[in-house]
Amino acid sequence: MAWTREQMAERAAKELRDGFYVNLGIGIPTLVSNYIPRGMSVQLQSENGMLGFGPFPYEGEEDPDLINAGKQTVTEISTTSYFSSADSFAMIRGGHIDLSILGAMQVAENGDLANWMIPGKMVKGMGGAMDLVAGVKKVVVVMEHSAKNEPKLLKNCTLPLTGAGVVDMVITDLGVFTIDKKGGGGMTLIELAPGATLDEIRAKTQASYHIANVL
Amino acid sequence: MQKVYPDPRAALAGLLRDDMMIMAGGFGLCGIPEQLILAIRDSGVKNLTVVSNNCGIDGVGLGILLASRQIKKMISSYVGENKTFAQQYLAGELEIEFNPQGTLAERIRAGGAGIPAFFTRTGAGTQIAEGKEQREFDGNRYVMERGLIADLSIVHAWMADTEGNLVYRKTARNFNPMMATAGKVTVAEVEHLMQPGQINPDHIITPGLYVQRLVHVPNAVKHIEQRTLRKRTAPAGTGEEV
Numbered sequence: 001m002a003w004t005r006e007q008m009a010e011r012a013a014k015e016l017r018d019g020f021y022v023n024l025g026i027g028i029p030t031l032v033s034n035y036i037p038r039g040m041s042v043q044l045q046s047e048n049g050m051l052g053f054g055p056f057p058y059e060g061e062e063d064p065d066l067i068n069a070g071k072q073t074v075t076e077i078s079t080t081s082y083f084s085s086a087d088s089f090a091m092i093r094g095g096h097i098d099l100s101i102l103g104a105m106q107v108a109e110n111g112d113l114a115n116w117m118i119p120g121k122m123v124k125g126m127g128g129a130m131d132l133v134a135g136v137k138k139v140v141v142v143m144e145h146s147a148k149n150e151p152k153l154l155k156n157c158t159l160p161l162t163g164a165g166v167v168d169m170v171i172t173d174l175g176v177f178t179i180d181k182k183g184g185g186g187m188t189l190i191e192l193a194p195g196a197t198l199d200e201i202r203a204k205t206q207a208s209y210h211i212a213n214v215l
Numbered sequence: 216m217q218k219v220y221p222d223p224r225a226a227l228a229g230l231l232r233d234d235m236m237i238m239a240g241g242f243g244l245c246g247i248p249e250q251l252i253l254a255i256r257d258s259g260v261k262n263l264t265v266v267s268n269n270c271g272i273d274g275v276g277l278g279i280l281l282a283s284r285q286i287k288k289m290i291s292s293y294v295g296e297n298k299t300f301a302q303q304y305l306a307g308e309l310e311i312e313f314n315p316q317g318t319l320a321e322r323i324r325a326g327g328a329g330i331p332a333f334f335t336r337t338g339a340g341t342q343i344a345e346g347k348e349q350r351e352f353d354g355n356r357y358v359m360e361r362g363l364i365a366d367l368s369i370v371h372a373w374m375a376d377t378e379g380n381l382v383y384r385k386t387a388r389n390f391n392p393m394m395a396t397a398g399k400v401t402v403a404e405v406e407h408l409m410q411p412g413q414i415n416p417d418h419i420i421t422p423g424l425y426v427q428r429l430v431h432v433p434n435a436v437k438h439i440e441q442r443t444l445r446k447r448t449a450p451a452g453t454g455e456e457v
Contacts, residue, residue: 048243048389050386058444058445062442067242067245067386067439067440071243082388083388084390084391085393086320086321086324089316089317089320093321122304125291125292125313126292126293126315126343127292129315130315130341130343131316131337134338134339163341164340165340
């Protein structure tokens with residue numbers, strides 16, 4: 001019994017801190033907004049030009065001029081500000097966003113990330129992912145541990161990179177890994193999901209990793 | 216100088232030619248200059264290189280110019296949700312240059328600001344950096360990206376005065392302000408047209424010197440790409456969620 005998508009999002013929410021400005025990717029990362037602890041001030045950034053956004057609108061209150069980066073209708077809150085795409089990515093590239101949580105196809109033990117293209121398939125584009133991983137202070141990947149029994153945590157990514165040496169933490173359905181991307185200390189398994197075992201993780205992980213003493 | 220034109224066709228008259236580069240504002244279908252896009256379709260101009268974050272969807276926005284086969288090349292960050300795009304691309308009829316979204320935004324900003332190139336961390340160590348000059352600053356690797364200037368920029372604004380001072384609304388701002396600065400000629404379609412003095416100067420986002428032509432589009436239809444809603448919970452005591 002591993003973590004569900006919701007539980008992975010709940011675990012990712014533990015990386016939030018009071019006062020953080022956070023960018024959430026599409027998919028499981030979007031669910032993280034449901035687990036912001038009560039009383040904690042977290043402002044969500046949407047790279048199409050909005051800082052501080054609220055939940056989806058009620059029917060009849062949707063506004064075509066008010067969308068998030070997934071092109072979904074959202075709402076304004078009391079802390080909202082709007083800005084251009086250039087200002088938005090100045091925020092991102094300039095290191096003013098504290099945390100980016102996003103999905104991935106592959107992560108390597110040195111922090112390399114691949115999540116934007118599969119050669120030979122129709123490529124849709126990288127959107128803002130390359131800028132986010134290059135500029136945001138802390139990058140957390142939330143993904144399934146393996147895809148159709150193919151490991152996703154690898155020694156080296158085989159898919160084209162979104163960023164080289166950019167990932168700080170990986171949360172999968174089986175556990176949590178940290179990556180010492182700057183210090184070159186490699187990858188460390190720091191938590192197991194309930195029911196997951198070290199043996200199962202070893203079998204489903206190609207990357208080499210340390211195991212934290214607490215485990 | 217009269218900047219206000221009676222309709223989108225007139226606003227683009229004399230500006231369009233084959234093989235030109237056009238920047239088009241918008242993110243998804245939000246803040247797109249759709250009436251100007253329709254006028255470009257009607258002009259029949261072809262072999263266009265279009266700089267825009269996305270390429271509309273089938274039959275809407277820039278998807279219209281794909282359907283009419285007027286686009287030769289797109290410079291974009293994301294072109295999903297568009298079957299026509301995929302078909303033309305896979306058939307070799309359409310070129311695409313993917314730029315990371317922030318790099319695209321900054322290339323346009325730089326172009327408009329007279330900056331021919333800049334260095335960014337974005338894409339360092341990826342295939343985006345291949346063939347580009349790279350330098351190390353303070354121990355980190357950076358990629359050189361070029362500023363972009365277009366023959367024509369088309370933008371959508373919420374409000375303008377007849378001098379071309381522009382105000383955008385909510386997330387419909389997106390790429391429009393930078394693109395307004397980076398066109399050799401910039402044409403804006405605006406939902407509300409005011410007289411000078413009617414917009415608080417503190418609220419103007421794009422000063423009028425960037426805008427050569429304006430067209431008033433009071434009845435522009437706006438599109439929603441992903442209508443996402445939350446359920447309305449009935450007032451306390453009635454006990455029903457609808």
